[in-house]
Amino acid sequence: MRFVIIGAGRVGLRTARVLREEGHEVTLVEYDEAKVRRARGQDFEVVQGDGSREENLEEAGVHRADALGALTGDLNVNFAACMIAKHHGCRTIMRIDEDYREEIYRKYADEVDDVIYPERLGAMGAKNALLGGTIRAIADIAQHLQVVELTITNEAPVRGYTISELQLPANATLLAFGKSGHQLAIPTEDESLETGDRLVVLADFDVLSDVRQILVGESPDRAVSADGGIVDQNPGAANGGEHDGGN
Known part of the structure; x- marks a missing residue:
């Protein structure tokens, strides 16, 4: 683009x-x-x-x-x-x-x-807005640490899994979960992951691409954010758990 x-x-x-x-x-x-x-x-x-x-x-x-x-x-x-x-x-x-x-x-x-x-x-929030799609930057916690909200798509490898079956990269943590159309809440292990569900994740910038591929599952050439998006750098992570003011 x-x-x-x-x-x-x-x-x-x-x-x-x-x-x-x-x-x-x-x-x-x-x-x-x-x-x-x-x-x-x-x-x-x-x-x-x-x-x-x-x-x-x-x-x-x-x-x-x-x-x-x-x-x-x-x-x-x-x-x-x-x-x-x-x-x-x-x-x-x-x-x-x-x-x-x-x-x-x-x-x-x-x-x-x-x-x-x-x-x-x-900068990630600005980039996300430019790309558009199904991952939204919420906050920069530190230089390489980001809180993002992702929306499960039909292509998500984990669609149909439960929270207990979800395996994120070592440097990523699930903070909140919300069923489609419902408010975010503390996740429970037996909740199923379906299209339209939202997850809030704290992750190191280096693994955001892997997190997106696991939870969103979009191909590298598709835009991936409602404010934002990240292009695949390690598509092999799709099976889950293998693993940026003023002017």
Whole structure:
């Protein structure tokens, strides 16, 4: 997939890195010269200029992009970039600050495809929103530790298993479970895993791909998140138990 990211600050650059590591094409748009140099020094394609101007987005290839992530610290720039990208048929993701969460979400939720709060979700949350699908980042606990919510699909290898039969990687722990249409609760061993059920898992970033393959079971080329997604790096884990602020 191809992405355009507005802003090469901490959130934008980290998001670009995780997308590139999963084989996606990424172009950054950044006004600040020092940030442009830093991104280019990491071998990213960067268009230097204002991300709210259509000519700069066109130079970045917005007309060919699958999604645009407006991840600067400037809400006006982010919203303008999303509106331009929407005109070009892109999926649009807009960053807002945590302080503005309720008001801005209500005002803009219908105008963009997804609104994110990177101070809470970090780069993975931004990446997840860009990809779309059945895994959602809930919180960054530490640099390599993430809480995610996954939804069981028809393709999930563990569909039909019980909680007691579920084997996650050593660096992953099941925190909560909810039947489809019901609230999350502490999991009990005899609960069965069926399509639409939700599981909240605490996992090391290195095993998130394995966790997704076990609980979601989607192929590497499919988007995997309602805020987010992770591409397969070890499809062999499908049988279960073999085993990332400011602009």
